[in-house]
Amino acid sequence: MSNEIAILGAGMHPWGKWGHNFVQYGVAAAREALADAGVPWRDVRFVSGGATVRCGYPGYVAGATFAQALGWQGAEVNTSYAACASGSQALAAARNKILSGECEVALVVGADTTPKGFLAPAGGYRPEDPDWVRFYLGITNPTYFALYARRRMDLYGDTQEDFAQVKVKNARAGSKNPRARYRKCFSVEDVAASAMVADPLRLMDICATSDGGAALIVSSLDYARRIGKADAPRVAAISTVTPSFASGVVEMPDIATDSAAAAGIEAQSFRASLPVKAYEEAGIGPEDVNVAEVYDLSTALELDWIEDLQLAPRGEAAQLLRNGDTAIGGRIPVNPSGGLACFGEAVPAQALAQVCELTWQLRGQSGDRQVEGAKVGITANQGLFGHGSSVIVKR
Template sequence: MDLYGATAEDFAQVKVKNSRHGLQNPNARYRKESAIEDVLASPVVSDPLRQLDICATSDGAAALIVASKSFAEKHLGSLEGVPSVRAISTVTPQYPQHLPELPDIATDSTAVVAAPERVFKDQILDAAYAEAGIGPEDVSLAEVYDLSTALELDWYEHLGLCPKGEGEQLLRSGATTIGGRVPVNPSGGLACFGEAIPAQAIAQVCELTWQLKGQATGRQVEGAKVGVTANQGLFGHGSSVIVAR
């Protein structure tokens, strides 16, 4: 907020966007639209984040069937237009960044050893894009780990959807809502599902598959061809999957 001018209203707008998306998702646990005023009126949990800026914990499950190309052709016939996984990336923070993004803490090794040039969130997407042979400009939609509204804005930049420090501008432009240039969390994200580890990462791939097959009724991203996920776990271990048709 100090560096780039993000506001509490920007964070709240992420919640508003995702709650609106989730209204149309029959799999969402929380299907209630929030207004900016609702978010700003909710209790402060850790300044500047309020209760409605943070996803709830949840139980949940998700499943995928993964098959070889030959098996899929045998059972589906032509694979033209059928979504397929183009990249899978997993990254662990590089030494000395064991506790990511905790500068000036006595236990942070970066106090005495220089941090990596690219933080692990960048590395996750760098590896995925390289494997798929595409770039951020090719992405039609994204499903990201929105543990908080602020974290979703952070992912915009790591995904390469905008330059560093311009996540809020991308949000304000409407680009990340359904109907915009690159919708983010058309499923409603964890704001509407709650955090169900590790089901959330699989659920992201499910949503991309439905979107690319044109089966996301009510929340469909029209003409979607490429989708990317971004997920993060304990101590910064992260993953990304790219699905394309």
């Protein structure tokens, strides 16, 4: 029996710094997805929301909040919080509901309104909270991205110009995406002229935080056939695995890694483990992938992801970039949406936005940023506290 579900509709509220209530973005995205699917709102029997923790109680119960805003119609609701992977967990909840036969059509939606600047922890003296500890000791989010970037430079010979070229590539793609927040093209010189934040990363190497909303209408394959959408893109795999002990890469917000000193324990990479389950579940390999949307919190991190997704051997992602392989028109385009570089991060919406982009790409609806003939796409993201996800979409 197939464990696939159909993606009937995708919708997004454009990313930006609009300062509105997050519900507004979610409703706009949901309505666009419903219209795109051609599914009446009352047919949706499950509403699965990605939670936001920055917008008070309505954000904690986002599924119900969106269902109420769209008009209570007696559907069941769910809210998932899994940091950057919240959207994927919400999608997984909808898939379970559909595959178990409990519902035929579900709405999956996430939206956020984010504050400016560093994301800071709660105050007081709270050494039991690793997030408090690292800020107290002067370690911010860019610190972690910069540690990974510098290691690439020292181990693989990547350069700051390579990192800048990731920004140049993603900015060019994003300039063709009407939903992106930043749609200006940049040069390597522009990146080099931006302020150093955490050596070797400059301001333009690091993604911003944004407001935004994304939504999907998903259904059973049977329902898709009945409404004449048998050829709709399908979710072929969702991986939301935890890390495996001992996690050997120091991860935000921790001050130290796990220890791999015990017998039979080896240091593991969480990022690299995420797509493994996705590939297994979809029954495909990295050689089958035509397009990828990865979590480029920094430019250098996009190169790590390319290797974690096994699209290049370890240490060789920069060479792929230099060859033009990861640009639109290249062998394996990465972040044709423009990525976080052009969107900025809207946490509970971001994993869904990645799937929206793949949906449009696989339908051939991406206009000037179309990856020609794309049949299989993969997403990847990673957030705080052992949350991450990888979703495979195919047509």
